[in-house]
Amino acid sequence: AGSKLVFQMHYTPIGVEQQDRSKVGLIFTDESKVTHQVVTAQVINEDFVRRRFSIDAHDDNFKIEATSPPST
Secondary structure, eight states: OOOOOOOOOOOOOOSSOOOOOOOOOOOOOOGGGOOSOOOOOOOBOHHHHTTOOOOOTTOTTOOOOOBSSOOO
16 A cells, blocks of 8 residues: 555667557565455556557657546
8 A cells, every 4th residue: 555666767868760569567465475365456547558648759758547436
C-alpha cells in the first residue's frame, strides 16, 4: 500500500524516426518462498493505446500519465 512503480523513458535523438519497443518485466522468487500475495493491474492511458499523441522534437520534458483503474 502506498507504493509506486515508476517507469521512465529517456531518449537520445539520432535524427531518424524510431519505434519505441520498451518493456517492463518483473521476476519473482520461487513459489515456496512467497510470504505474501502481490496483486497486479493493467494501467492504461487511452491516448497512448490509440497512438493519439506525439513527442515534439527537442521536447525534453514530455510526460504521459495513466491511472488505474482508468478514470471515467
